[in-house]
Amino acid sequence: MRTDARLPAWLLTGLLGAGGVIHFAVPGPYDGLIPSFLPGSPRVWTYGSGVLELAIGAAVAHPTTRRRGAQAAALLFVAVFPANIKMAIDWSDRSLPAQAIAYARLPLQVPLVLWALSVARTAGRHEQREQRQLRR
DSSP, X not given: OOHHHHHHHHHHHHHHHHHHHHHHHSOHHHHTTSOTTSSSXXXXXXXXXXXXXXXXXXXXXXXXXXXXXXXXXHHHHHHTHHXXXXXXXXXXXXXXXXXXXXXXXXXXXXXXXXXXXXXXXXXXXXXXXXXXXXXX
């Protein structure tokens, strides 16, 4: 795979890794995004989602797990969407710039999901090429 074809995967790895680390370094803001209907402490969910982001980022980083990792990233981006909705609702009484941030996060999930799926497709094509070469 050419370096330029790997760049989106490396950037996705960086985004997921940074997000995972931030869940542990500054968990408070994430705790407030956890829907109240989920059982247990919000902090457990915050740390759990941080672990998932780190693990998925590691999977995207390695060529042999990149396709599945990117697929998992797309699912993760869909799964956290309810937290973004909760944030937009909860922040409706905040300043206009804060509300803009909360509402801007909602449509941003779409390009994140599409990005992850694109990385998965590219990795899948790379896997198919390698398998064809091994059969020769």
